[in-house]
Amino acid sequence: MVAEWFRQLKESANVNLTIFYDRFDGLTYLNGLATTVKLSAACLALSVVFGIGGAWLQRSGWAPLRWLVNGYVAFFRNTPPLAQLYFFYFGVGSIMPLIPDGAGGTHRLFDNFQWAVISMSLFAGAFNVEIFRAGIEAVPKATTDAAEALGYSRFGAYIHIVLPLAFRISLPALNNNLVTMVKGTTIAYAIGVPELLTASATIWNASTNIPEMMNVLMITFLALVGILVVAMHRIERALHIPGYNR
Amino acid sequence: MQKLLRSAALAIAMAALGGAAVQAEETLDKIKQSGKFVVGIKVDYRPFGYRNEKGEMLGLEHDLVADIAERLSARLGKKIEVEKVVVTAQNRMQFLQQGRIDFMIATMNDTPERRKIVDIIEPNYYASGVNLLTRKSNGIKTWENLKGKTVCTLQGAWYNKMLTEKYGFTAQPYAGPNEAAQATLDNRCIGFLDDDAHAASLLLGGGPWAEFEVPLETQAEAPWGMAIRFQNPELKDMLSKATAEWHRKGTIAALEKKWGIKPTKWVQTMQEKHKSQ
Numbered sequence: 001m002v003a004e005w006f007r008q009l010k011e012s013a014n015v016n017l018t019i020f021y022d023r024f025d026g027l028t029y030l031n032g033l034a035t036t037v038k039l040s041a042a043c044l045a046l047s048v049v050f051g052i053g054g055a056w057l058q059r060s061g062w063a064p065l066r067w068l069v070n071g072y073v074a075f076f077r078n079t080p081p082l083a084q085l086y087f088f089y090f091g092v093g094s095i096m097p098l099i100p101d102g103a104g105g106t107h108r109l110f111d112n113f114q115w116a117v118i119s120m121s122l123f124a125g126a127f128n129v130e131i132f133r134a135g136i137e138a139v140p141k142a143t144t145d146a147a148e149a150l151g152y153s154r155f156g157a158y159i160h161i162v163l164p165l166a167f168r169i170s171l172p173a174l175n176n177n178l179v180t181m182v183k184g185t186t187i188a189y190a191i192g193v194p195e196l197l198t199a200s201a202t203i204w205n206a207s208t209n210i211p212e213m214m215n216v217l218m219i220t221f222l223a224l225v226g227i228l229v230v231a232m233h234r235i236e237r238a239l240h241i242p243g244y245n246r
Numbered sequence: 247m248q249k250l251l252r253s254a255a256l257a258i259a260m261a262a263l264g265g266a267a268v269q270a271e272e273t274l275d276k277i278k279q280s281g282k283f284v285v286g287i288k289v290d291y292r293p294f295g296y297r298n299e300k301g302e303m304l305g306l307e308h309d310l311v312a313d314i315a316e317r318l319s320a321r322l323g324k325k326i327e328v329e330k331v332v333v334t335a336q337n338r339m340q341f342l343q344q345g346r347i348d349f350m351i352a353t354m355n356d357t358p359e360r361r362k363i364v365d366i367i368e369p370n371y372y373a374s375g376v377n378l379l380t381r382k383s384n385g386i387k388t389w390e391n392l393k394g395k396t397v398c399t400l401q402g403a404w405y406n407k408m409l410t411e412k413y414g415f416t417a418q419p420y421a422g423p424n425e426a427a428q429a430t431l432d433n434r435c436i437g438f439l440d441d442d443a444h445a446a447s448l449l450l451g452g453g454p455w456a457e458f459e460v461p462l463e464t465q466a467e468a469p470w471g472m473a474i475r476f477q478n479p480e481l482k483d484m485l486s487k488a489t490a491e492w493h494r495k496g497t498i499a500a501l502e503k504k505w506g507i508k509p510t511k512w513v514q515t516m517q518e519k520h521k522s523q
Contacts, residue, residue: 024411090425094432107433112418192398192418192429202419206407 016209019216025203032199033220039116039195040182040224046121047181048174051128055136055166056158058129069129076126081119082187088119089191116188124181131177135170136162168239175232179225196220273348273478278322285311286333286347292447293505294353303330306501307351310371313497314349317488339363342473349474349485353443356471365476367485369520370469372443372498373512376405377460379430379445380437386461389413398426398435405466409439446507460508467512493520 006020018025058069076084089112096109110118139162147157186197196217204213277283287307288295295305311328318326331347338352342364355374356366378397380386392415399406401419410417418435420426423444430438431454438445445460472489474481492498493516502509 024407090428090432094428098433112434189401190421192420192434194416194418198401198419201401202406202417205402205404 015212016207017212017216018203018207018209019213022207025207028194028199028202029196029216031194032196035113035193035199036185036195036224039113039120039185039188039193040228042117043120043124043181043185044178046117047124047128047178050121050125051132051174052163054125054129055132058133059136059158072122073126073129076123077130081123081184082190084123085116085119085187085190089115112188112191112193116185116191116193120181120184120188124177124184127177128174131170131173132166134173135166135168138169139165165244168241168244171232171236171239175229175236178232179228182225182228183221273475274322274481274484277318277326277348278324281324281326282329283311283315283318283326284329284331284346284348286331286338286341286350286352287311288334288338288352289332290334291353291444292450293507294443294447296447303332306505306507307353309501309504310492311351313492314485314488317484321484339473342475345475349472349481351472354471354473356469360471360473364473365478365482366471366473367482367489368471369486369489369493369516370471371489371492372470373467373510374441374443374470375464375467375512376409376439377442377445377464378437378462379427379440379448379455379458379460381457382459383457384436386437389462389465392436395436396434397437397439398429399439400426403439406439409465442510443507450506464510469512490520490523493517494523 003021006017010016019029020026054069054072057065060066093108093110093115098106099109101107143165144157144162147161148154152161185195188195189197189201192198200213200217204210287303289297289303289305291305293305294307295303297303308330311330315326315328331341333341333347333350333352335352335354338350338354339360341347342350350364351371353374354360356370360366378386378392386392389409390413392413394414394416396416396418399417399419400423401421403419406417406419409415415436417439418429420429423440426438426440427448429435440448442460442464448455449458449460472485474485493513496517498513499509499517502513
């Protein structure tokens with residue numbers, strides 16, 4: 001039914017949306033959507049972990065640990081993400097050990113999807129470190145002093161007092177970075193991860209419907225990022241402490 | 247003022263047209279006068295065109311150029327020297343249009359879009375298709391063996407969808423042949439869905455490719471074309487006749503053998519077709 005309508009749209013208006021009537025193109029695009037969602041979710045979670053961990057280590061009393069975090073932030077913030085992806089996949093990925101795949105063959109440790117997750121999480125994580133650092137620094141010294149006076153250990157005060165406040169302060173900046181990251185998952189195109197851009201390119205190269213697929217791709221990302229923004233705003237509102245920082 | 251502008255534009259257009267026409271008409275005369283045949287040819291596509299250890303240019307296409315030069319010498323009644331200009335896939339048509347070369351033989355696929363830009367000689371002299379560059383140890387024998395496997399491909403290749411749909415493998419598309427080749431060497435995929443002539447050239451290069459093979463029946467064959475500038479009927483006619491003769495006499499098949507290329511069905515078919523004519 002729907003397929004028929006879109007086939008007629010091609011005939012009558014010359015708008016060729018193959019993804020709605022060609023089975024192969026439709027499945028390719030759906031798979032692309034699923035891959036982008038998985039890729040984004042994995043990068044979202046990992047990059048926040050890297051950010052919180054990095055911000056904690058940055059306050060460590062042991063200088064080499066602080067240098068390590070600063071080095072990490074400098075490396076990933078000061079080099080282009082596409083170059084990082086190529087570096088990891090072809091530079092580091094090529095010397096990974098071969099592991100048996102259970103079917104008689106072998107493959108490299110970490111496939112292209114996993115390298116995309118590692119590379120992009122590290123990139124977004126470097127920004128998250130700075131975002132959380134700003135949040136932590138914005139928590140008044142008096143608050144930490146008060147926690148210590150009540151008998152909290154340094155770690156206890158960080159987990160129970162500083163981090164919850166810092167997280168709330170960091171949220172708007174974090175939202176921005178996560179939105180940029182989700183859009184940035186399209187660079188996985190370069191190493192053949194079948195996400196939305198790769199899927200769209202496969203479709204438009206065979207069906208030569210570039211303008212149509214460009215529009216579909218844009219609308220899809222508008223919707224995906226829209227959902228993320230709404231979710232993040234919900235979290236922001238739910239975590240809001242009445243009267244704090246206003 | 248407007249009138250002046252318009253006439254100026256017209257004058258420029260006329261000059262450009264005139265210039266092109268004069269240049270075009272003269273190719274064969276120019277060769278005769280200068281005694282030089284300026285050819286655009288590749289050296290990055292072994293064994294069709296490459297350099298040996300001494301830096302000399304050689305290959306199947308270089309042999310064909312030598313043959314054409316002999317025919318030119320005979321026809322023009324004087325010794326014609328070949329002057330080779332190295333071209334790449336990115337600049338070969340521009341070089342021909344701008345007159346930096348008079349003739350182009352550079353592993354170029356004959357397409358309708360290209361026929362609008364340069365004059366492609368008929369019949370075509372060679373053809374290549376799609377095959378799989380894979381490790382011998384993978385034991386791939388037929389296209390059907392690829393079902394469910396991951397295959398490295400090139401972004402933008404029109405046959406990706408057709409072959410994926412037909413044989414049920416997963417395509418992993420890369421930006422260029424070098425990335426796809428590297429990913430194949432790194433065991434990212436079962437093999438590289440490559441142009442069979444390019445795959446053959448990698449195999450001949452040896453090194454890590456010694457463990458690879460091109461085992462399948464070639465699909466989606468597309469012909470290659472030599473090209474000249476438009477409005478050179480005499481030169482075009484001469485080149486057409488030469489190509490037809492190569493097919494009739496089995497010159498191309500003999501050159502495939504000389505350069506260690508697996509005999510292609512296309513060449514055999516062309517030979518039979520031209521013999522019967």
